[in-house]
Amino acid sequence: MKYNIPRGTFDILPKDSYKWQFVMDSFRKVASRFGYEEITTPIFEVAELFERSSGESSDVVQKEMYRFSDRKERTFALRPEGTAPVVRSYVENHLDVLSSRTKLFYIGPMFRYDRPQAGRYRQFYQYGIEFIGSDNPYYDAEVIAIEMLWLKELGLKNLRLELNSVGCATCAADYEAALREFFRPNLDKLCPDCAKRFDIKPRRLLDCKVPSCKPFRSGAPAQLDYLDAHCKEHFAKVCDTLTAMDIAYTINPSIVRGLDYYTNTAFEVIYDGLGAQNSLAGGGRYNGLIEQIGGKSIPAIGFAGGFERLLIALEQEGIQLGTRPVPDAYLICLGDKARAGIMPYLNALRQKDVYVDYDPDKSSLKALFKAADTSGARFALIVGDSELEAKQVNLKNLQTGEQVSLPLDGGEAVVQVLKS
Numbered sequence: 143m144k145y146n147i148p149r150g151t152f153d154i155l156p157k158d159s160y161k162w163q164f165v166m167d168s169f170r171k172v173a174s175r176f177g178y179e180e181i182t183t184p185i186f187e188v189a190e191l192f193e194r195s196s197g198e199s200s201d202v203v204q205k206e207m208y209r210f211s212d213r214k215e216r217t218f219a220l221r222p223e224g225t226a227p228v229v230r231s232y233v234e235n236h237l238d239v240l241s242s243r244t245k246l247f248y249i250g251p252m253f254r255y256d257r258p259q260a261g262r263y264r265q266f267y268q269y270g271i272e273f274i275g276s277d278n279p280y281y282d283a284e285v286i287a288i289e290m291l292w293l294k295e296l297g298l299k300n301l302r303l304e305l306n307s308v309g310c311a312t313c314a315a316d317y318e319a320a321l322r323e324f325f326r327p328n329l330d331k332l333c334p335d336c337a338k339r340f341d342i343k344p345r346r347l348l349d350c351k352v353p354s355c356k357p358f359r360s361g362a363p364a365q366l367d368y369l370d371a372h373c374k375e376h377f378a379k380v381c382d383t384l385t386a387m388d389i390a391y392t393i394n395p396s397i398v399r400g401l402d403y404y405t406n407t408a409f410e411v412i413y414d415g416l417g418a419q420n421s422l423a424g425g426g427r428y429n430g431l432i433e434q435i436g437g438k439s440i441p442a443i444g445f446a447g448g449f450e451r452l453l454i455a456l457e458q459e460g461i462q463l464g465t466r467p468v469p470d471a472y473l474i475c476l477g478d479k480a481r482a483g484i485m486p487y488l489n490a491l492r493q494k495d496v497y498v499d500y501d502p503d504k505s506s507l508k509a510l511f512k513a514a515d516t517s518g519a520r521f522a523l524i525v526g527d528s529e530l531e532a533k534q535v536n537l538k539n540l541q542t543g544e545q546v547s548l549p550l551d552g553g554e555a556v557v558q559v560l561k562s
């Protein structure tokens with residue numbers, strides 16, 4: 143029997159895993175610089191958490207969620223996104239009592255039953271930021287700055303930040319009424335999904351992917367023209383703060399975001415080289431979410447980005463993402479006595495943080511030197527029975543061919559050479 147990986151998933155093989163490590167570590171570092179701390183939640187939650195937060199009408203809940211029942215017939219879901227679990231944890235662990243501001247970030251796999259294609263998978267890895275505790279527009283700009291500064295630091299160029307405001311519940315009501323008026327005459331020409339969305343969430347009609355729906359939205363009213371005074375001022379301050387931070391943006395009135403819980407600021411980071419899946423990251427303010435899932439009314443803002451698309455973009459621009467580790471030294475051990483007696487030394491080196499490769503199955507000198515070369519090690523450590531007896535080891539620089547004899551000590555002599 144031969145088994146294949148499930149469709150829409152992928153293995154991260156050793157030849158690539160150091161790149162993943164590199165970008166994940168680099169995200170952790172940047173987030174910490176802004177005072178954000180890592181939170182890790184389970185990969186499954188009760189399905190209702192997502193139904194309540196994302197909205198019953200959202201694509202994520204309607205079509206994309208991996209639901210399953212456990213042995214007690216409780217319905218769980220593999221998390222399709224990271225915000226609802228983080229907020230669930232925030233409420234459950236009373237993090238609001240500890241501080242009026244909570245700065246969190248997460249990294250981990252998400253699951254969506256989506257149609258797989260380049261840059262779109264059924265299991266994918268997201269990084270995300272959540273700021274909870276203030277409506278101050280500074281924080282909208284701060285979370286955007288984390289993403290933009292990080293991508294700039296990684297060296298990515300062809301980026302665009304697109305910004306919109308989806309208003310609050312009050313201004314959204316006026317806007318949605320205007321949208322219904324706009325779409326009503328063509329309702330019978332829209333796709334069945336749009337017909338459903340028309341009543342529940344008409345702004346979803348603006349980002350329907352069905353080609354035949356697209357022409358009907360040109361000239362649709364923009365949310366920005368329907369903001370109340372507070373939302374208008376909030377948005378203006380976010381824009382001003384970004385400008386003061388020297389972060390360029392364009393306003394895109396059609397950003398609606400897929401999930402129901404967004405209020406005010408909504409943004410997307412676009413990388414054009416990615417084809418159809420050109421969104422690297424997206425997020426926005428979700429002032430209503432915490433209350434919606436059982437907490438107090440506390441404002442918050444966050445975003446999530448995908449590592450897969452980021453890695454594709456970085457590779458397209460030829461950006462080097464760390465290096466695959468190579469051994470510091472390759473141990474060439476000749477003779478049965480040497481092979482048995484060298485174990486304490488091998489251990490000592492590894493305990494001193496020296497990466498030593500050793501293959502006890504190879505015994506011919508030629509094969510061992512070939513293996514040392516292939517491994518990419520800078521040095522070969524050569525020990526035969528007579529060296530072992532004399533408590534000596536030969537260290538050969540594989541690039542220059544230079545060789546020195548060192549004492550077979552607790553590893554100190556080799557460490558000294560490696561560091562010099």
Ligand code: AMP
Nearest residue numbers: 261262263266421422423424446447448
């Ligand atoms: P979203 O949670 O839908 O706002 O997505 C945020 C980011 O996650 C996107 O900009 C993508 O980079 C990434 N993303 C979302 N869905 C997928 C997917 N199915 N496969 C790979 N990356 C995804």
